[in-house]
Amino acid sequence: MENKTMEGFRLSPQQKRLWLLQQDGLAYKAQCAVLLEGNLKSEALKEALQKVVDRHEILRTSFQRLPGMKIPFQVIAGSSTPSWDSADLSDRELQKQESKIEELLQEERRRPFDFEREPPLRLSLLTLSARKHVLLLSLPSLCADAWTLKTLVEEISRFYAAYMQGEELLDGPLQYADFSEWQNELLEAEDENAERGRTYWQKQDFSSFPALTLPFECKPSAGATFEPDSLDLRIDPDVVTKIEAIARKTKTSIAVLLLTCWQTLLWRLTGQSDFVVGTLCDGRKYEELHTALGLLAKWLPLHRHFDGDFKFSEILQQVNEATRESYEWQEYFTSKQSAESFGNAPDFPVGFEFEERASRQQAADMWFSVNKQFSYINRFKIKLTCARVDDSLTAEFHYDSSLFQRETIKRIAGHFETLLKSAVRDKESRASELEILSEIERHQLLVEFNRTAADYPREKCIHELFEEQVKRAPHSVAVVFEKEQLTYSELNTKANQLAHILRRRGVAPNVQVGLCVERSVEMLVGLMGILKAGGAYVPLNPEHPKARLSQQLTDIQSPVLITQEKLLSQLPGFEGDMICLDRDQALLANEQKTNPEQITAQHHLVYVIYTSGSTGVPKGVAISHGSLVNYTQFICQKLQLKDTPTNGGLHFATVSTIGADLGNTCIFPSLVSGGCLHIIDYAVAMDGGAFADYVAKHPIDVLKIVPSHLSALLASPKSRNILPQKYLILGGEALAWELIKLVSEMSGDCQVINHYGPTETTVGSLTFSLRENDVFTQTSTVPIGRPIANTEVYILDQHFTPVPIGVPGQLYISGVGLAQGYLNQPQQTAERFVPHPFPHDGEARLYKTGDSARYLPDGNVEFLGRTDHQVKIRGFRVELGEIEAVLKQHEAVRETVVLVREDEPGQERLVAYVVFHGKNASTVSELRSFLKEKLPEYMLPAAFVLLDGLPLTPNGKVDRKALPAPEDIRPELEAAHVAPRTEVEQNIAAVWQEALHIEKVGVHDNFFDLGGHSLLIVKVHNKLREAMNKELSIIDMFRYPTVSSLASYLSG
Template sequence: STIAKFDLTLSMTEIEIGFVCIWEYNTDLFDGSTIKRMATHFQNLLSAIVENPQQVVSELPLLSVEERHQLLVEWNDTASEYPIDKCIHQLVEEQVEKTPDAIAVVFDQEQLTYHQLNQRANQLAHHLLSMGVRPEVLVGICVERSVEMVVGLLGILKAGGAYVPLDPNYPHQRLSYMLADSGVEVLLTQQSLLESLPSHTAQMVCLDSDWGAIEQYSGQNLDVGVHSDNLAYVIYTSGSTGKPKGTMILHSGVGNYLSWCTKAYNVADSEGSTVNSSIGFDATITSLFYPLLVGRKVVILPEEGEIEALKAALCSGTKFSLVKITPAHLEILSYLLAHEQVTIENKAFIIGGEALSVNHIKFWQKYAPQIRLINEYGPTETVVGCCIYEVGEKTFSGGNIPIGRPIANTQIYILDKHLQPVPIGVPGELYIGGDGLARGYLKRPELTSEKFIPNPFCNSKSQRLYKTGDLARYLRDGNIEFKGRIDNQVKIRGFRIELGEIEAVLSSHPHIQQTVVIAREDIPGNKRLVAYYVSQSESLSTNQLREFLKQKLPEYMVPSAFVTLDTLPLTPNGKVDRKSLPAPDGVVTSVEEYVAPRTPTEEIIANIFAKVLGVQDVGIHDNFFELGGHSLLAVRLMSQIQQQFQINLPLATLFQSPTIEQLASLLGSSVNTQNPILVGIKTSGNQPPLFCIHPVGGNILCYADLARHLDQDYPVYGLQSLGLDGQQQPLTSVEEMASHYIQAIQQIQPQGSYHLIGWSFGGVIAYEMAQQLQTKNTSVALLTLIESYVPTLIQKPSEIDQAMIVNLFIGWSFGGVIAYEMAQQLQAKNEPVALITLIDSYAPTVIQMPSEIDQAMIVNLLAQDLGGLYGQELDISHETLRQLEPDEQVLHLFEQGKQQGILPSDLEIEQMRSLWKVLKANITAYYHYKPKAYPGSLLLINASQTSPAVIEDPTHGWGSLVNGDIQTHTITGDHYTIIKAPQVEALTTELNKYLLNN
């Protein structure tokens, strides 16, 4: 067997009758069946293109006829008989005839037999009829958990009405909206809740204090002409507009689900179930109605101390058939139950409401293997559950448990954005069809049309699909894996929450200007809501915000943490950058034990750390980069330290002294930063060090992520430009830089073999260093050029467009040029160089060069380089710059950078001028550099998104200069992203492989 050079390679060779395709793949990532499917899909695609070149790309087929049949038909073959013409209450009535004296409902010390429950529900139904309740009439029910709750629900259904569950614990404003939006004509409640209810126009019935009048009605079953296509209930879920939306569920859908439950969950084998969830949570349907269809009892648990009550019930010796529970509650139970107590007789946990992870089930698999663990997936719009997966004795390496396969009379489709089925293993949006679909959203016809679409795989126009917004994929065995939400909706402790609703309410606070709410899981297993906001009021407290939201939202929608920010971080296209939001309360800290500041200097630096990083309680041993610091924050940090202490520390100092203790010690000393060129990024390790040469901007902070992901046995040093501190003049030629840098690295490593790495312009310097070392007969074991290019591949145009030059040049290739020159000089010193690595570095003759370099171009280059490093576009007009005086150009860039949020607000103009001088010197050096042939080898790492102006030469021009072997690797990303996480992991994987093999 051979070792694949890349994760996946397709080689195509043309022959007389067509093409021969060879697939080479990493067996750690792919198995044979996956590659075989991929090859078939590729062949199908090519055949379809040839057959119909005019076909729309999105409609070109990937799947074979057999695969399409499997995905659309075989895995959706779920047809099963159920009482399709029966309503829920009618199914309960049939069971009453079979077991009239069996216990049906238990709450605290009160219980009802099936006969008693049916009689009371009938009496209530007759009373509701007298109040005008008929099929399709909505009846609200707002009661505490009790026997009355079950009587009320059944009574509404028997009268033909559809119930609207209203949790009395919801905030006053939310209940008020739900009552008004639903327009319920009758409201069932309890005497104790009357004062807390919002004003409304519905007729009132108190199930406790009014019972004397209700029980005067007949206890006989009713026939009110309700059918299975009538509404059974309307349940409200979170809405993206800030208002909850009512989902209309039919009797037929509930009947299909409950009928399937009776066969799948085997409730009849034991004693029923517990009700331990809110009346407003559709999971209650399973535990409440399902046992009543098979003659078993429903044990209602009190709301106070709910989990403790559930623990007590499970340990009471009662053989419950099932317990419906969320993953969060399942995990809490595992903490509460001592190992010797897990001899509970419960037959099954039906787990739903949010994603079920491997960590949730480990305890139960180990200590209670007799209990069935069933993962049940299903949005409210498809009646509680539409997909299940039984865990059994299977072992899982990690991640989430699959959601399984569709239940009876349900179809699942995983589709792309063009409603085409995606292949096995490929994520797509999950669509649901079948008998369980809701009618739609109450009074929301446009939203209903958007989310409930015609089924494109069915000839019947009445068949629809529900667009879930969930991301999923098929596994090889036909089970489905849930991958998360496509939109901004999350599930916390089983409750589906539209983050936009919380944001809308929070934004209504008079002192809130901007806000964003996200779900975070900084501590594994602890998913929580965090609100970020911008406010001009310094007196606004977390407690005030929490109380404000509690008046308008249920408790589960109130964020656990609130973080105030000066501004919300934005992506380049102007949207809120949720990934850049800081962790609240300093959750993301280093692994070091917290040690508080001990001196005034440490206290000041700690406050600066906290302000810059957006965290609290920073310890003196906490590492700036481990706390989430990056290049832009480093500039801000060092700028504030300079302002506070009136001491100018080089930016690279942060690599050598990344903790509060180290910086304080440095500030308290004579601040001797030793060699101004050489910076120890990571000085530990027993292998020869890796030397990383700066790109065109001059500093080496760009290598922070790379150093963290490289083999930890290798120390990493950076070589930065002279002049960054404004105290020294920058070097102005690649040859001079290479010579100085060789002297610097020989202070750390007097003898070869050397490892040189250069990104962009740094790759070119490394190349020259290797040249000079070779002339000294000094070995260069590794010469890596990352995104470095050479200049002769593109012919010079007769006229040079300066704007084109600016867009092309951007300073990308400069680091590679210096690396190349270093290799040249090493070569001249007869120092053997084994390998250079250039990271996305172009040889100077690959780029179209202007006849002369004007300052406006250099300032524009600095603007684009800053923008690229920080992932934003700094909009600076080259024409505007050319109309300004030289010093005004730099000032214009400085002001625009701050205004557009790329440069720190506290950056000084002198720091900007220093950066500009370094860039100008480096650009000049690059412009005049003439690379020579190099006898050694080269490792060249390129970005997949390269400049369109560069001819497609995989060696980026170095092939005509390097006489030794050239290994090339392409990393997904662009010039800037491949050097940063997460893409840098792929880059360092290639470097680590080469270091291991050489």
């Protein structure tokens, strides 16, 4: 075989990097549109172009590879004759001419180059009028950068003038092949300077910095190509003058000041304090290179660390010094170092470049000026190019249109313009204080998105609205529980009788009354009786430990406790009066049946609900009548409820405990609108089949439920029968699109409403109604929507400044729904309920939710997670700090951390990490028993991990990310492990092992001690019924919580 040889030159490091990058070869071009004004002589232009091509070898260069070569050589042709395509646009209006020019540039950008055969310079001459033409220049980026375009235009105009004046220009530039060899030799050099340069860049390790993710950046699709587009912003001349003055005064430069603004904006938009911005260095450090054409420019990494809140002027000096250092060692930065830092991602996803573009050049009686210019030598997500032409300054926002919508870039451009004006107005401002919102945007965020004022009954309390409904439809069924039901008149009478007793026993406005009852119609009697007496009801969950109930009763100082006789053994000692609604029926029957005299007002308490507290003590959230009336009125309007005595109104189902306010969405709107409230028994609510059977017999119009609860129920074979006929309201935790898809496949008729709101803002404060096929590709979960009536929402940064649309911040809520505060906890109340920072009523407050959120462009809000250690477990709010505080009360525990883990998709569980004072100081079994006496079931960790010490960060804080996942082994239990003996035991153990992620389960092991919980038991229940092919109720699972006891029951 004949060996082929080739004469040529090695590619420069810049060309090598680009060759490997541009496998599609389309986007990486250098283009410009040159406006030619005057009496154009075609022969003079042709001669000028020929001279320029003859003068610069890079314009006659092709790229050749022999078989097996990955990187080509650059081969210089002895000669090349430039030619151009022509088009006459003189018959078009100006706007259509500009559109055509843009269209031709776009077409050229999509047109590939044949690097082996085609001359690199492409030309098109467009006639706009007799004295106005446009010359389009296009080169592959292997042969040109932005500076090349500038020099090329200057040279064409020079040679055009020389031809017209009969002159000969003899000076010769440095050729690119010489530059290329010099660059390669520099990187191969072993001298001291080269070693220092390499050392400088080796110290710049950026691999640990997460990539910047900008607001509404789309996830790249598989095989997505680079699709650059741009948006231009002309900087106000007055601002340019101020920029120049600051640059002179601070001894920096216009480029450094603009770069500093860009970095500051990126910090404000992302909240990321450590990041890298690629800065384009023109590569023409030495005078000899100024007239050279070709790809000399390279991207250099510039690290920015926002530590503390520096003044803008201080950051400017820091950026100036970093830029100076990187510029000094520019020759020694290589694509290898770039790959080590950025991996397979674009080398510099976010970039900045400053260009001094060719000014208007006179050539004989012609004027040459650059109208449009693009140069892409790197794949990026977004790049800011600041172009200076004479006294004007333009900010060009180049972006990958496969990742960003144009509207997003418009907003970013607006933020940059506002920040730039703010910085030059006062360079001594702190970076966090610089404005990035225009007045229009600020007004939109603070005012337009919060236009929620609406009428509601301002003089009525919630029980008065109920009494009005009693008058309208006394004989309609108000409440149903199992086989028992009460009409509105019957419920009102029983509540009145209880209220009269309570009045005599000291219940008055703002007096809190404990209500500890099971789900029943009596629950509604007790609730309404307390309100009619003038008091505030305090729901106490009989399933909670006695110690927790005792703590709450002590806190509220209740003169009376309302309960049921069957619960007395579960209650702690109580010194006040006690009324048992089942035992004391004869006593109640002797009381007056009429409505008690109204003594409460809207500012009085209506209820106090306890939530988890980070200090280890539950917090009582105190809600007033006015807040509940406003919320109830909104729900009635949202669901378009009307009093319809003929059919009793809509049928509502409440499936949750009144110990949380989740169910209030159904309870109060039903009772004030003539609805029928179905109180669903716990066993039915947790069993998908039983619940479906109930709904089949008693059709439900409105259901409020936690997403994880609904997801568990939908695993039932009868899942299609579970959904309500009209409204499905989901709340209590983030709502996944996958669940919405599942619901829409099962029922196309029921409207889904996502409902968000902390207990401190009265049940719910934002809603989002889903329409058919409603999917937000830019949101990871279903949006939480817009504020309800008379409610305002603010998303603020740590300095209490509104953040732009799309930028994460902390969610604050204001309005009628705000709680009075935390009962008997003034310090915590002051920490969470803060003075209103914007023009408002002098007594207005904001509630600090601790939730991270962002605005979507249409004004809806997206929930992003927590900013602290509060979590939601099966719809219940849990402060991890409370579990930690209780664990630390155990004498054997030295240190502990509790967190939520999702080691399996959709399977969130609490995990406690514990360090004992000494080895074998206690056991997991002892810890679990200790917690059971003090915490409710939903706050018990599913797994415990015993450690010798907690991992720490360099700052000495617990490194939560370094905490290990629990091992899939059977935890230490009191009962010794006994392997399953029968086929039934083996089947049960197999289902448990899969659900609990445990390798082995013993026959005496308790499901809940292994980490099981109420929602997990729903899924296990469905799988066991399938595996065993036997009827099994949820209650049976609770009655027989061990493998052996359940197997005996099923075999009996």
